[in-house]
Amino acid sequence: NLEVSERDSQTSHRTITLPGLIDIAAFVPNISNVIKGPAELKEASRVALEAGFVHCQLMSRALRSPIVTDAISLKAAYSTATDSSYTNYSFTVSGTSNNPDYVAETSKDVTALFLPFHELKSKFSIVSDLLKNWPIDKQVIAEAKTSELASILLLASLQNRPIHITGVSNKEDLSLIMTVKEKDTRVTCDVNIHSLFVSQDDFPESRILPTIEDQEFFWKNLDAIDAFSIGSLPDAVAQVTGNKISVGLGVKDTLPLLLSAVDAGRLTIEDIVEKLHDNPIKIFKLPQQDALVEVDMDYPFKHTKRWSPYMKGGLNGGVERVIINGETVVLSGELVATELRGDCISTVAPAQIVSVPPEIPLPKTGT
Amino acid sequence: NLEVSERDSQTSHRTITLPGLIDIAAFVPNISNVIKGPAELKEASRVALEAGFVHCQLMSRALRSPIVTDAISLKAAYSTATDSSYTNYSFTVSGTSNNPDYVAETSKDVTALFLPFHELKSKFSIVSDLLKNWPIDKQVIAEAKTSELASILLLASLQNRPIHITGVSNKEDLSLIMTVKEKDTRVTCDVNIHSLFVSQDDFPESRILPTIEDQEFFWKNLDAIDAFSIGSLPDAVAQVTGNKISVGLGVKDTLPLLLSAVDAGRLTIEDIVEKLHDNPIKIFKLPQQDALVEVDMDYPFKHTKRWSPYMKGGLNGGVERVIINGETVVLSGELVATELRGDCISTVAPAQIVSVPPEIPLPKTGT
Ligand SMILES: [Zn+2]
Ligand SMILES: [Zn+2]
Ligand SMILES: [Zn+2]
Ligand SMILES: [Zn+2]
Ligand SMILES: [Zn+2]
Ligand SMILES: [Zn+2]
Ligand SMILES: [Zn+2]
Ligand SMILES: [Zn+2]
Numbered sequence: 001n002l003e004v005s006e007r008d009s010q011t012s013h014r015t016i017t018l019p020g021l022i023d024i025a026a027f028v029p030n031i032s033n034v035i036k037g038p039a040e041l042k043e044a045s046r047v048a049l050e051a052g053f054v055h056c057q058l059m060s061r062a063l064r065s066p067i068v069t070d071a072i073s074l075k076a077a078y079s080t081a082t083d084s085s086y087t088n089y090s091f092t093v094s095g096t097s098n099n100p101d102y103v104a105e106t107s108k109d110v111t112a113l114f115l116p117f118h119e120l121k122s123k124f125s126i127v128s129d130l131l132k133n134w135p136i137d138k139q140v141i142a143e144a145k146t147s148e149l150a151s152i153l154l155l156a157s158l159q160n161r162p163i164h165i166t167g168v169s170n171k172e173d174l175s176l177i178m179t180v181k182e183k184d185t186r187v188t189c190d191v192n193i194h195s196l197f198v199s200q201d202d203f204p205e206s207r208i209l210p211t212i213e214d215q216e217f218f219w220k221n222l223d224a225i226d227a228f229s230i231g232s233l234p235d236a237v238a239q240v241t242g243n244k245i246s247v248g249l250g251v252k253d254t255l256p257l258l259l260s261a262v263d264a265g266r267l268t269i270e271d272i273v274e275k276l277h278d279n280p281i282k283i284f285k286l287p288q289q290d291a292l293v294e295v296d297m298d299y300p301f302k303h304t305k306r307w308s309p310y311m312k313g314g315l316n317g318g319v320e321r322v323i324i325n326g327e328t329v330v331l332s333g334e335l336v337a338t339e340l341r342g343d344c345i346s347t348v349a350p351a352q353i354v355s356v357p358p359e360i361p362l363p364k365t366g367t
Numbered sequence: 368n369l370e371v372s373e374r375d376s377q378t379s380h381r382t383i384t385l386p387g388l389i390d391i392a393a394f395v396p397n398i399s400n401v402i403k404g405p406a407e408l409k410e411a412s413r414v415a416l417e418a419g420f421v422h423c424q425l426m427s428r429a430l431r432s433p434i435v436t437d438a439i440s441l442k443a444a445y446s447t448a449t450d451s452s453y454t455n456y457s458f459t460v461s462g463t464s465n466n467p468d469y470v471a472e473t474s475k476d477v478t479a480l481f482l483p484f485h486e487l488k489s490k491f492s493i494v495s496d497l498l499k500n501w502p503i504d505k506q507v508i509a510e511a512k513t514s515e516l517a518s519i520l521l522l523a524s525l526q527n528r529p530i531h532i533t534g535v536s537n538k539e540d541l542s543l544i545m546t547v548k549e550k551d552t553r554v555t556c557d558v559n560i561h562s563l564f565v566s567q568d569d570f571p572e573s574r575i576l577p578t579i580e581d582q583e584f585f586w587k588n589l590d591a592i593d594a595f596s597i598g599s600l601p602d603a604v605a606q607v608t609g610n611k612i613s614v615g616l617g618v619k620d621t622l623p624l625l626l627s628a629v630d631a632g633r634l635t636i637e638d639i640v641e642k643l644h645d646n647p648i649k650i651f652k653l654p655q656q657d658a659l660v661e662v663d664m665d666y667p668f669k670h671t672k673r674w675s676p677y678m679k680g681g682l683n684g685g686v687e688r689v690i691i692n693g694e695t696v697v698l699s700g701e702l703v704a705t706e707l708r709g710d711c712i713s714t715v716a717p718a719q720i721v722s723v724p725p726e727i728p729l730p731k732t733g734t
Contacts, residue, residue: 124517124543147514150491151543154521158550176491176518183525 013298015320018273020054020291022280023251024190025141025166025229026089029062030080032073037080040247045086045342046335047248052255052319054291055088055345057284060114063232063239066094074106078344085342086335088289092141095120100129107135111284111345112164115152117143124151131159139284141166149173153180153187162186164283167231169195170210171217178224188283190227190275191218194234194250197257198309206240208233209309219266226283228275230254234309243307253308256301256315263297263316286345294321380665382687383636387421387658389647390618391557392508392533392596393456396429397447399440404447407614412452412709413702414615419622419686421658422455422712424651426508426533427481430599430606433461441473445711452709453702455656459508462487467496474502478651478712479531482519484510491518498526506651508533516540520547520554529553531650534598536562537577538584545591555650557594557642558585561601561617564624565676573607575600576676586633593650595642597621601676610674620675623668623682630664630683653712661688 028044030036048056058077060068068074068091077091092114093106103113113134120127134140141164144152149165153176156163168174168191180187196218200209210218218225234250237243254276261267280286299318303311322330329337395411397403415423425444427435435441435458444458459481460473470480480501487494501507508531511519516532520543523530535541535558547554563585567576577585585592601617604610621643628634647653666685670678689697696704 122539124539125546128546147517150514150517150521154517154524154547157521157524158547172489172491179492179495180521180525 013296016269016295016297018052018269018293018295019277020289020293020322020324021052021254021276022055022057022286023048023053023230024057024227024280024284025059025192025231026053026056027230027232027235027249028056028058028247029067029232031058031060031091032067032077032080034076034080037077038084041081041084041089042086042340043247044251045084045089045340047251049086049322049337050319050330050333050335051252052293052295052322053087053251054289054293054322054324055090055280055286056085057090057111057280057286058092059231060092060094061116061119061232063235064118066096066114066116066119068093068106068110069096069099070102071105074109078109081342081344083340086329086337086340087342088345089342090284090286090345095127095130095134097123097126100126100133103130104133104135107138110138111286112139112141115140115142115144117145117148121148124155127152128155131155131161136161139164143167145169145173149176153177156187157184162188162283164226165189166229167192167195167233168218168225169208170214174214174217174221174224178221181224188226188279189224190229191225192231192233193228193254193257194230194237194309196228196261198237203237203241203309206237208236208240222267222271225275226279228254228258228272237309238307246306249306250308250310252303252306253301253310253315255295255319256317257310259295259297259317260315289324290326291322291324293319294323296320380663383662383664385419385636385640385660385662386644387656387660387689387691388419388621388643389422389424389653390415390420390597391424391594391647391651392426392559392598393420393423394597394599394602394616395423395425395614396434396599398425398427398458399434399444399447401443401447404444405451408448408451408456409453409707410614411618412454412456412707414618416453416689416704417686417697417700417702418619419660419662419689420454420618421656421660421689421691422457422647422653423452424457424478424647424653425459426598427459427461428483428486428599430602431485433463433481433483433486435460435473435477436463436466437469438472441476445476448709448711450707453696453704453707454709455712456709457651457653457712462494462497462501464490464493467493467500470497471500471502474505477505478653479506479508482507482509482511484512484515488515491522494519495522498522498528503528506531510534512536512540516543520544523554524551529555529650531593532556533596534559534562534600535585535592536575537581541581541584541588541591545588548591555593555646556591557596558592559598559600560595560621560624561597561604561676563595563628565604570604570608570676573604575603575607589634589638592642593646595621595625595639604676605674613673616673617675617677619670619673620668620677620682622662622686623684624677626662626664626684627682656691657693658689658691660686661690663687 090111092112142152296318301315457478459479509519663685668682
């Protein structure tokens with residue numbers, strides 16, 4: 001079901017068509033702030049759309065604190081997002097020490113329960129309660145690392161429920177997840193894309209980045225990584241290194257970084273589609289979208305307005321067009337949509353193959 | 368099946384008859400040393416027998432390093448122990464970074480695989496291999512604490528095998544074990560007896576002791592504690608506090624401490640029998656022994672030769688007699704056996720109710 005049109009015979013640039021990508025851990029820290037939120041989401045969703053993403057699942061946290069934690073903050077987020085997004089979006093709700101008793105009230109309006117690392121570190125019985133109260137058919141996203149990871153995997157196993165580990169950051173953790181996946185395929189995980197390309201060798205001050213050894217382990221075990229995410233890693237690295245944080249940091253790097261890995265023979269286009277589209281849909285039971293992204297694989301990528309954890313340059317890959325429901329919303333990498341038509345995917349239908357219009361061969365872009 | 372003969376009506380001292388006790392984590396650090404081992408085991412088993420223990424399961428480690436790790440060191444331990452023990456004994460073998468491939472060769476001659484904390488900390492994949500290679504019908508004893516505990520419980524759960532956690536040392540760990548026990552009754556645990564009576568309040572320099580809060584949690588959740596053990600805690604506290612380490616440290620405190628708790632209404636005689644006899648037999652599939660211990664509940668207990676982590680005094684409880692196979696081997700708390708008749712329980716039969724001679728009412732001791 002992957003549509004790749006290689007056009008090297010007709011043009012010096014190769015164009016591929018991908019399904020609309022899904023950002024499963026979009027970082028919009030003011031989403032529940034009705035004052036600052038709308039403009040932030042508008043900008044974040046513009047950047048996302050221009051980068052090829054047509055759905056943003058919003059992580060429920062700022063750099064340090066959870067944001068959507070109950071029906072009231074969810075309502076604020078809902079109000080913030082209405083008519084403020086170019087992409088479809090969905091909410092997640094954070095589990096905290098305070099909300100095990102009522103967090104499930106939000107479950108039908110979110111795609112997942114989000115368990116933030118800082119908030120729940122060493123709070124085993126609270127996490128246990130959060131999971132117990134959360135509907136079994138709704139996903140759980142855990143930021144668990146190192147010592148917390150085994151606990152959360154154990155709890156999920158005891159409660160016989162699926163769990164998704166986001167932002168796996170070292171080889172021991174991935175190795176543990178792989179061991180569990182052998183027995184239980186409902187355990188899934190993602191790594192932040194920048195973790196595959198930037199390491200502690202580049203930023204020794206940023207311990208949240210992997211070591212070179214961790215990174216090699218990730219690449220060697222790509223099959224165990226169900227999805228790629230952006231997450232808050234670019235912002236966290238910017239913070240530690242004293243660089244400017246701005247909305248959508250690192251999002252536009254996604255395809256250029258991954259396509260460079262395709263060129264280097266470390267990844268296939270199929271891997272990208274699997275980890276930024278197919279698996280996100282399966283893991284979070286997202287509905288199919290009629291959305292296509294035409295990518296020029298050889299377009300030289302330049303960082304213009306934003307800092308990025310990956311500043312080494314030499315990347316190629318440009319989004320030529322994004323087409324949603326037959327309408328071109330991005331052209332030559334720039335937003336052309338004039339309306340904020342993103343829908344809230346709050347009630348999640350079980351994933352199924354619906355009759356999506358055939359992915360039409362796109363006209364040659366001729367650059 | 369508990370035989371308690373209260374005799375307060377006949378004498379000022381009450382006497383109870385217990386089945387022969389089992390020390391599931393006996394600390395004999397030189398057991399695989401054919402030079403130092405025999406005298407150490409002779410002394411350790413004498414102290415054990417005088418304290419009411421008729422079977423010592425030997426922990427496979429010294430204070431820091433594993434001791435029995437392969438067929439060769441097991442053979443040395445076997446040679447050391449032959450004709451050197453007053454009690455029955457059994458060996459455990461340590462899992463280490465080096466022996467996952469061959470440790471199982473020893474399995475039929477030991478009662479359990481012992482996973483020492485210091486040796487296997489943060490070595491998830493090695494522990495995974497150790498468990499995979501160990502026969503499913505043989506017990507595993509893990510010293511896992513805190514961050515390692517969830518990992519080992521997860522591995523046992525994934526491999527669908529029983530596991531015994533020894534020396535639980537804080538309330539978070541017991542709480543985690545309790546959560547797992549709700550789903551899987553094959554998870555068992557013990558606490559070191561001194562952890563119930565001595566805390567960091569008594570020895571602030573000894574972080575291996577529980578806090579007062581941990582200790583209260585232990586007492587509140589005695590039902591979740593399958594067994595009591597002695598372990599190396601007394602030696603470890605002696606080391607940290609600069610007190611003299613000697614063979615059998617803390618062993619003689621066992622019954623006086625526990626009986627003081629019975630007197631204080633915090634424990635029942637039935638609890639003692641369960642956690643020092645019935646459950647050890649079930650957990651480690653030990654054969655029944657024909658052994659009885661007559662205890663004078665009101666005999667004032669005095670520390671004579673050895674330091675102890677519990678020096679507050681005020682304890683009562685004295686072993687009057689130990690009778691094995693109908694023969695008195697301890698009288699008035701002193702060894703009277705002249706032969707070292709302890710057997711190696713190396714091949715473990717499934718636990719079953721065999722026809723043990725009825726536990727005869729003992730003659731009144733009349734003190
Ligand atoms: Zn190329
Ligand atoms: Zn799609
Ligand atoms: Zn733009
Ligand atoms: Zn082009
Ligand atoms: Zn017995
Ligand atoms: Zn009394
Ligand atoms: Zn004596
Ligand atoms: Zn007496």
